Amino acid sequence: MSTAATASDAKSGTAKAVLPWKLNPYPSTYKPLPRQDTLIVNATILDGAGHRYDQASVLLRDGKVVEIGAGAIAAPAGAKTIDAAGRWVTPGIIDVHSHDGDFSAPFTSLDAQNSDVSESSDPVTGNVWAEHSINVQDPSFERALAGGVTTLQILPGSSNLIGGRSVVLKNVPATTVQAMKFPDAPYGLKMACGENPKYTFGGKGKFPSSRMGNVAGVRAAWLEAAEYRRKWLDYESGKQDKLPDDDLKMDSLAGVLDGDIRVHWHCYRADDMATLFDTAREAGFRITAFHHAVEAYKIPELFVKNHTCAVVWSDWWGYKMEALDGIRENAAFVDAAGACVAMHSDSPWLGQRLTLEAGKAMAAGNRAGLHVSDEHAIQWVTLNSAKVLGLDAKIGSLQAGKNADLVVWSADPLSVYEKADQVFIDGALVYDRADATRRPRSDFELGQPSMSAPTKAGGDGK
Template identity: 60%
Template structure:
């Protein structure tokens, strides 16, 4: 007998999508975990072909080009080097300035934990769905408020792509979304076309303490593991039901379950896991668990103790997403060190910085600079052309977008930042930020300094 499914409202929406697919039989439809319910409507901003000259260029692929040139045409990087020929383009003289790929924030809550918070009990937050430890059926994109001022602040800090993640109180937090921080009235108009989703999972203190407080699920670390194994076992059975139906072996069409849709997408490899985890021992357990169940962990987020298992992370091709110096604010964060990112990198691992807050989201270049400085004090060689990968090409890789963003190579999207100085200096500012070859922000031109409606306010005496 088929199990009763939850979230019937979303299930009906999925069925409606199938019903509009022309004359195709339902058996011709893809399984529901392969669908995108909220497609991107993003359109690039107005742009002109542009040549940047006399810049110090860090290309995101471990190269530095002094007095270099970068040509952007039709929203793409066309050429990088010296003495480029580009008739009819806008020329920007960047003498004394630096050029990098656009910064990628792989862990943001912008739009869901809107700043400034206007209530002391955080009722304005939509970052976590707390009704169940399994919130895998939720899509954080449906909660994103494009009016959050944090988007424009991140843009002014050189961020051109961000992954908005659900919170870490549920074990399965739901699906992530990848956005471009442009001014737009809808989330769909910010959504990175063709970018896949991730699925947020959490281990350790957050989910077990939240579940204990709400009396709704696992209250220990071993309970979390058992819960995860059981949930994926259900998802495998669900996939089998769909396979049987689509192959014509079973006429009873499965009723869509949004939670199992997401977990099935994880098992197929279509949805990578972005996992909140702090302690080294827990990360090691989760890597073993992922091999047993058969899913891919793209990255451990926060990963305060990643340095303790840096070779293990590298061997398993799992990235570490870290801060430069946050530590000690709860038990599982006590063993943080400033050299964390540098030691993971030295072991051949994939490391990157993240914000997790709208404040750090404005200064990810400085986060990388601080982490690299700690590594240099420990005796490591970390030149700027390598460190820039911690906020560009490495997060692009973890998001599955390394063929489109993260490095300044011909054919990639022209997401580019011109910095007033060495981007790892506290004195550096993003002068101009290009997204898909269009000026999205200019520090010296108010026409390119987007502001949210939230910030405009009302004239005195205006009626609501």
């Protein structure tokens, strides 16, 4: 029996099926926190759109960026003014690959039992959704907030060929995952290639146990999804009378084929990625991003041709065979070729320091003679990341009309000496390094010496 909802057909008055992958059974209940109009003055601003403003101001009103630029901006009545002389301002940082909440801290010797990151019972688990594993009390969220991270995409793990749906969260304190969900953010579908799925299942004597098995398994899943989608479209158009059964696995894949769900593919080697570009073309969908993409620098022209983003680290390499050919210049070389580049964490520790990831990648590019500027590199953790999530019309840069997600930094945000002083989400001050009441803390961290209130600004031990 199908679980699809029905809607009234306005012309005939008869019930008409709604395509099941179009339904939203877990809607966002997010509401912005209390906020005050805010004018930040005398700052060095990297706007995330490629511009730098010195001795500049930015005005936040009703949760939106209203005005930005060098020189004075008049403060509206009732607005709070922050003097950011000697400090820097950027858009809120976006982590497009996080497992905060579904691989929740505290980490113990029982990590495998405590983790809810992968449903590793089957190679294809398009029916699982990361949001159903998320522990909103994970202290990693608060630690990321102290690193300026305002938006996160939480992904399933990489054990499966098709691992399930991702969810995009606003990094605000909440008691339910629905209250953190970014309203109307597109879902993603996590997929994986290479070593992880072949060892997860081949190690159990199951399919797949090889790279060719990985590709065969993916192709079979997309053929099934295309047929499933065809049956539903035929029913919707009246070509087929029988209501098809709903298949939760195939719903996520059908959403990809419709262009509603974005594909995020865990992959390292250039030859694997080249094969999967062809696989996606055969199946009829676009790969939004290859994550990790350690060898993206070998095939940047394929990233350009396929309008796919390389989501990378600055210097993680060598920890398994398919990561042996990583280079520090990867991000800068792919960027210089004209492809989209974004940095990611995949780790709660790295997730606190994404601007340093961009800074390290920028430095490697500059040593190679590419002359990458601060205002350009900051896009690797702001605007480009927003594009990967399909949210660049709302976040990722400080432009009039966009959400007022913003960070005031103590120093150059690409420097190892920086700290986030204040963090705003939709214009609400959600973190303040100098105010213990504005530094949310998880119950897991109560009583920890490193979490004691600082005696002066700057002592929170981020």
